[in-house]
Amino acid sequence: MSEAANLYGVVAKFGSPETILAAAQQTKDAGYENIEAYTPFYIEGLDDNLGHAPTRLGWVVLMMGITGLLTGFFIQYWSNAVFYPLNIGGKPLNSWPNFIVITFECTVLFSAFTAGLFMLGRNGLPRPYHPIFNTPGFEDATRDKFFLCIESKDENFELEKVKSFLSGLNPEDVAEVDY
Amino acid sequence: MASISGKPPFKETNRVIVKSETFASIDDSVNKPIETAPFKTPLWWWIGFFMAASLLGVYLVTITMLITKGIGIFGNNQPVAWGFPIINFVWWIGIGHAGTLISAALLLFRQPWRTSINRAAEAMTIFAVVCAGLYPILHLGRPWVFYWLAPYPNTFGLFPQFRSPLDWDLFAISTYASVSILFWYIGLVPDFATLRDRARNTFMQWFYSLLSLGWNGSAKAWQRYMRAYLILAALSFPLVLSVHSTIAMDFAVGQLPGWNNTIMPPYFVAGAVFAGFAMVNILAIPLRKAFGLERLITYRHIDNSSKLMLATGMIVVYGYAVELFMAWYSGVEFERYMAFNRVLGTDHGWAFALLIFCNLIAIQPLWSKRVRQNMTMVFIISIIVSIGMWLERYVIVVVTLTKDFLPGSWGDYVATFWDYSMYLGSFGLFFTLWFLFIRLLPSIATSEMKELQHHDSHHGSDYYEEQRAEEFSKKGLPV
Structure with missing residues (x-):
């Protein structure tokens, strides 16, 4: 006892x-x-x-997705239009339609890793020991x-x-x- | 190939999962082959692994040659600067897309049959993306500076040219690879916990404990897990469409005849799914036999994946027709000549004829249920489709580049020994990873299968299944 x-x-x-x-x-x-x-x-x-209570994971992912979207767009805008202006085929420096693909990929990258890692983190993983593992027959x-x-x-x-x-x-x- | 699960012979079924399966029996049938002691590994595995590893050796020798001598060892030259490396890159990455569609799109569409093949299909995705991703890097000429494509503060004061689809590729493929690995790993965590709890020796316990991160399956953890899984699926689905669209834009943004088409992105995506489902069949049919997983990967799965292969195949053929029509309708003489040269050209016309055979004629038998329920037939058709999809990329790349605008700048393309050895070698890389995967990791998502079995016991469409059974038994097919 x-x-x-x-x-x-x-x-x-x-x-x-x-x-x-x-x-x-x-x-x-x-x-x-x-x-x-x-x-x-x-x-x-x-x-x-x-x-x-329901999980708030979705909101966190949304916030990080928006962050990814802005990061993806502004890194292209800033580098190709401001920091090192590149004239390609006479297109405007801020030719945003050409920036959509990378903006989208950054949105997905940020949101996906937030969803995965935030889920693990909030679940307290990695965590090698948990008292519940002391339950007899917990292997099942x-x-x-x-x-x-x-x-x-x-x-x-x-x-x-x-x-x-x-x-x-x-x-x-x-x-x-x-x- | 003998079954190593030691189960009695089994009557094939068309249910998503055999009704009599229990949570424990799902566990056992998936995990037993993994827990077999190393010296008891079946002979077929060693033979397969040895063959794959030998081809991997060929790959490594080719890469050594490539790095020491430069890309002059390949057949790439003017005017065909994009030869085998790009053909094989597009081919491999296309194969990968079926895995993501199975695990993400079919989850969102609530297709229960995805569950038993999603793990293996996702593994296939990752390995195919590894094979694909190495091609553009290796054919850069100086592969060791590939990171120049990424935007990072550097001493040159330079940034990449973001209006180029080739840079979009870098972002699309690296995002795709990393998100696929994350999705796969998140899916594996509960199964690693199962293996940890089943482990009978210290090494396995440690190995799977570390991988399981200490997962304990609490209800709160599952709640967050399912939400994260759903979000990952919802993100992966558009991601996979964007990746192959981007690859299509590598071509479509160029102004060469035969490439500058708006139909390229959707038609490339359909082609990717087509080749991918063929590869799923090629891998799943031997896997279910070898590991005795016929109760979990049933005829239903192969049947459905063949139907998808047929549907996407017909979309691809529609794409060929539209390309030829648009070439004529555009009124551009270079486009028209390209179309003529593609179909009737003396130098590469054979490739188009063979392509039509593989991608249009060879898949027609799949309209018949009897063919879709015949594993040997499906396997053979899937191999023909894989060859056909390779030829499609060959036709797109080589025919256009050899004869574009001015006859004075036309040329020919002949692949060299090293082109072929690198292609063969990439199979070595793929299958080495595949054989290690089926030996060390659960090739079916057990926690998801248990959920499916639980779901099936409450909401199983028994009425529908009985109807199906009746219809099938009339035709003499397994129920």
Whole structure:
């Protein structure tokens, strides 16, 4: 039995996406807030059932996309029209239609890397250690088992109550997990 | 090629995924071949890898020759300054585009059949882009200063000429390559976590742990992940169209007869997809057999990809027709002569005739379901299509450049030994990477397949599938 201060949370293991969806809903309805589910693949609606707010990733990507667009255009405008004016075939120095392709590519480059790296960063990756990995049988969380954790930092967290609550959700297993 | 998954022989199906598959069985069938101990690697893999690596050796020898002697070793000269290197560059990059379309466009169009082939197709994209990207760099003459194309503060006080499509190419291809690698890697992260958790020895555990970045599959992480994945798909789709359009503009912006056409960008994109789906078939048909993945890559996938090949092939043929029509309709004598020379010319007319055979006649059998369901036929047609698309670029580059305007400046083009060795060698590079990929990384996206199986169990179009089954069994095809 671990000391309460060292306890990360109580984790229940489920055998199917349907059961964990129902369990997540019931856990949220019971008033627990610091809860998280761990699944082998994306389950539609699970983030809703857990009460997770929608991600703001799209807005960040939009901002960076606009930054990329302006960067792409102005590097061409500045270098070919201002810093080192180049007369090519008598075209205007700021012949913007010719600059569209590179402007577009820079927009895509900035937005795509923002989407990818911001997602990893906000998920806290790379992160070699996470207390949830101490859950017995957690190897199956990337295979065919579904885990639901009520974390000890939750305001309503009382070890025995949480354990009996999770046991009541018809899980395959319930375990205490230490840091 | 024997199956190494050790499963009993299996009845072919036309479902997107076999109904009886479970999350665990998807995992096992994809990951078992990767986890095989090195000394138990099947013989066919060693033979394939050895052949590919030998060709890679040819490639390295050619590059050594190229760097020591200069591009005089190639057949490129006036008037054909763009010979094999550009033909092969366009050919390779075209092949790459199908991978992005499968993983991005078909995701946006909610086509569930993309899921089991997207990983392999994206790998194909990256390897093809690697092969393609090296050509323009290597045929610069001084490949080691290729970075002069990029805008950066330098001691010359110079900047690139941004109105040139050749500089657009640099941006298009480097963006395409880096975004493709990012998209592929993001897709791989959850699968690396699966391999990490399955690992039975320390080396594999470390190897896949590092690659998985510590992915734990929390619901919040998945939420962000799916959003990022969707955004990447939405960005990659227009990106892939822009890349091949840019390559088409390398030609179309020039004023040579046969190049200066507005139809070039869309027709090049269609040609790219055409060649790309052919390569998907060439790679997927042996892969599903060799790794026993027939339950995950079913007849449905090959059938659909053949249909796309047929559709884009017909668009390409329409492009040929429009080019010839526009040459006549423009009333420009050089355009008209080019069209005549392309079709009936004595020196390169054979290439056009062969091209019509490969890209128009050889694909017609694909109208028949029976042909699309015959793996050998699809494989052979796909190889013919790949040859046809190579010939298309040969016709565009060589026929136009050999006889453009003044007869006094006409010339001929003959590829040299080193042209051929470099082309063969680039296959070595491609297939070496391919064999390493199928051996070390999961060639099917397992987390996405599990999601598909979950989705299929709830929203599977069983009614539609039964109708299909009935129709198929009437024709004696596998259901």
